[in-house]
Amino acid sequence: MSSPTGPASGLPVRMPRPRQPGRHRRPEPVAAPEGAPALVLAVPGTPSTASRSLAEEVVSIARSELPGLDARIGYLDGDDSAAAEASAFAEFPSLRAVLARAAKERTARFEQARAAGADVAEPDGPVAVVVPLLAGPDSALTRRIRQAVIDSRTAAELTDVLGPHPLLAEGLHVRLSEAGLARADRARLFTVATAADGIILASVGGDEAVQAAGITGMLLAARLAVPVMAAALDEEGAIAATAEQLRGSGSQQLALAPYLIGPEIDAGLLDAAANEAGCASAESLGAYPAIGKLALSKYATALGIAPQQNQGAPVR
The missing domain is CATH 3.40.50 (Rossmann fold)
Structure with a gap:
């Protein structure tokens, strides 16, 4: 027989489990900070419609993981002309041209805000974070990517390659x-x-x-x-x-x-x-979803931000 204060002696006592906040809850989505640098994917090799499609899918995955992300594509052997630098619709803009354009756009936004009377500080920090579209180290290609960043005359940060991982x-x-x-x-x-x-x-x-x-x-x-x-x-x-x-x-x-x-x-x-x-x-890794997530991880680590972790179901 139970007493007013609980079960009779000798019977098991069922204690409620302490609630663990957030354990099975969907994490709150994290958006890119306002004014955050662009993620620029540095694509090696000869530009082609196939490499453009692959790169676009990779940045699409990165954007889905971090809403509001400004993600762009620059080709190591792309169009390096002034027209490519000025136009957002160049077919295969070079990495240098994409970085130069990102820097001009950030300066224009600052000047427009000042002209509108906003009390804004002059932007500092990197204009972009450049992520090489490479699974492993390749000193010849990374040297060329680094030189393109230097030639752009912008404050851009270059990350490591995606692997091993x-x-x-x-x-x-x-x-x-x-x-x-x-x-x-x-x-x-x-x-x-x-x-x-x-x-x-x-x-x-x-x-x-x-x-x-x-x-x-x-x-x-x-x-x-x-x-x-x-x-x-x-x-x-x-x-x-x-x-x-x-x-x-x-x-x-x-x-x-x-x-x-x-x-x-x-x-x-x-x-x-x-x-x-x-x-x-087998086929190359291509636009396997992990590639976009790893590119975003390199970007986030460089900036000290934490995008939503959603690795998906593992392959067994």
Whole structure:
């Protein structure tokens, strides 16, 4: 029998769980601060409609994660003319032209506010944060990006490349599974007859790029439970030598996984590498959603802001 103050002795007491504010609540959306610098995606390689479409999708993902974000695209080998600098509708504006335009627009906004009688301080800090559209380090390309920033004569900040990062390992897994070269489920609830038992992780950018790819490769190997070895696409014989090493250690069915976003290389280089290794190849990372999120993460870190974290469901 229960007493007025609670259950009788010996019976279990059910205590209410303390409420944990926000545990299962959707996080409040974070918007870009007013007047925040632009995120400028630096796109390497020869400009094309394909690279423009890819870059536009990447910045679209970044904007969806941080509403109000001013995101722009500048091409390392784009149009560097005065017309490209002046027009927001240039087809393939160079990185230098995009930065110069962003600086002019910020100055114009300040002057208009002053002319309207607003008591505003002269803007300081970077005009833009430049994020290279590169999965791994490439000293030749990053040197050119840095020089373009210098040539623009603007106060722009340059971030590191996007990887290595666990989200890139996830993207590589997805691309391999899309090509039928890996199981989509890491728990192995079903099989794929063409699944590779050895992965060549192909990068460009020399030894530094291979080492960085190797870090992501270890994460990919943990996901797939097969050996993964990084090799340089731009080093003669490196892909074939890595394929031979994997076969020598027992792997019989290999696959090539490009540790690349896409615009930084000629597509023919991947086909040649796959032929050299005698194996099938997955697609490059392209506009996989993680690319936009990582670009935004680099931007946010540079500015000390925290966009809404929404990584989505992991690939198992």
